[in-house]
Amino acid sequence: MEQLTSRQEEILGIVVREYIASAVPVGSQTIVRRYGLGLSPATVRNELAFLEREGYLLQTHASAGRIPSDKGYRYFVHRLMQETELSPSEQRMISHQFHQVQLELQQWMKLAAAVLAQTARSASLVTAPKAPQARLKHLEMISLSDVTALLVMVFQDGSIRQQVVLLPTPTGQDELTKVSNHLNELLGSANAAEVRTGPAATASLTAIERHVVDRVAETLEQMDRRSEREIHRDGLIHVLRQPEFAQVDKFRQVVEVLERRSLLESIIAEVLWANGVQVIIGGEGRWDDIEDYSLVLSPYGVRGEANGVVGVLGPTRMPYDRAIPAVRFVARLMSSLVEHMYGY
Amino acid sequence: MEQLTSRQEEILGIVVREYIASAVPVGSQTIVRRYGLGLSPATVRNELAFLEREGYLLQTHASAGRIPSDKGYRYFVHRLMQETELSPSEQRMISHQFHQVQLELQQWMKLAAAVLAQTARSASLVTAPKAPQARLKHLEMISLSDVTALLVMVFQDGSIRQQVVLLPTPTGQDELTKVSNHLNELLGSANAAEVRTGPAATASLTAIERHVVDRVAETLEQMDRRSEREIHRDGLIHVLRQPEFAQVDKFRQVVEVLERRSLLESIIAEVLWANGVQVIIGGEGRWDDIEDYSLVLSPYGVRGEANGVVGVLGPTRMPYDRAIPAVRFVARLMSSLVEHMYGY
């Protein structure tokens, strides 16, 4: 990326900011009228023409103003936007909301999605934290009837699964409690392979115990196999308000991206291993399905133990100066929760 | 609702079905050409005029074909649509999908939403089953660090909440297990009031126990207070494909209805007490926000113990003949899961 003169940078910055705010192509007159600069429209036009030649700006048609290209947005985000944080009062307000609810994963995810949608005025997404390899932390069996029980499994990364188990033989709560205790001893912090081959595999077990061990193993395997994560979403309505989605088929793409998770999964998988806030503008040539959209994503969690992703999705014409600090701040909050869950 | 002659019913049925299929106003020629009937267009026109006078049909403008009014749709749904079920093969396919995954609430809800969206080609919604009054079934404390623990609460209706608890004094897992056991004895199947005033309130408790009891009480109270339910959604994309949402502002309403839960909450609250599939066409004059949409909803669960709602949302021009049997069938499946969770 070449170096621009400071005047070119200034003009590029104006075009980007103005277009983000108004969604209308920006012309030389608007720039001079609204920002002064002590230049004539003609001079600005020359600079605009230069910026267009260099690929930072685009024209929708020959006699229209300029709009930023993806390259223009990228230059803006990486070079022109001072690294802002949310205002302290805003930070306080958000922290307050999180501390209103208990230290509860589900609630925090929901809240994170809502706060991001609100603050960045975009669609938001939040995945649950997940360990690279699932490990059982604790299990519990609760009697439902003679022949059914609820098997509750708590995993190392804080996720919980509950399933109804049909018991091979009628069994009461007392017996189930013994089963739970026994299996907790045998399976404490085991991963899928360890459940299959560890002490639980060789010890002599009752029919029920054997059955439950199988279930645990299956569940762990399933969790490892499926990269799928629970994704909380919110704020779709904000995207819908943007003028670029006046024709439905544009908007349909957004919904498709959000509902078919496959694309998001693959992007999320990459962001997980990154540091800090990642800004993906116009698909970056790698994801065609989002070539008109931008993602601002950040991993959160505890490196190597459990992590997830928070972020927002919007048109490339996104208020980056709000989205980026908002995502950064929410990721930090979510990390603190995960740290708690790992006893840090 | 007056009685129509069988020929009028036949013509009304044709208009409704044809319009649902094509989204194009239906004229006399189309009816005669495509359905024969042994009548001339003029005769059909007379009948159409009659049906319009009686309020079953509408014209978008004076020289256009007819489209069904809400009243027309209602007559169709209640009188003309034979009570169909899904085809046995379709039922088998769906059942099979549910039995592929374990008897697991989260998975079943997700699956139910996906299956409904697919089958009814509409947006679907599924709420978790919820008891009218929350009761604790079981709690478990799992050590995270000296001073933090994970409190897992399992409730009677099968819902689970986990939260991180900051311990007043450093405590190990052994001690936490004792706390869990003790509190399970004291609190077994207690509701909020019973936790506050029952044995747990008077017994002499350690600081940790007192703290946890407070947390349990707060959580139960919160669950009772908030009528809010977790709502799984899916299939928004299907709604987006319908031609009536070619202009975005129409579609914006749908997203608003689905994202702001308040309206849905109130409708769901009513459906919960109904029997069988409820069809709400065009807001029924009571919910202005959905006057262009229809809901097909059904309660499921165990009466008085825990219930929820499954259903679909789409334009009034909805494929009722698929949506209704699909909702009915999925509700039945979800009920069977809840019955299991109550040991029936």
Add this chain to the structure above:
DNA sequence: CCTTAGCACTCACTCATCATGAGTGCTAAC
């Protein structure tokens, strides 16, 4: 050499006009 005034040019957008045709209601004959 950079800046700017002047000017011709482009092109999306709006608005009005017009032709088309699907569909209607009415009347009179069967």
Add this chain to the structure above:
DNA sequence: GTTAGCACTCATGATGAGTGAGTGCTAAGG
């Protein structure tokens, strides 16, 4: 009660003129 005939309505789509924001280019000025 049914239907052929006919005048009428009106959304839709195409065509064309006028408007104006914005451009690029050229030549003059600091």
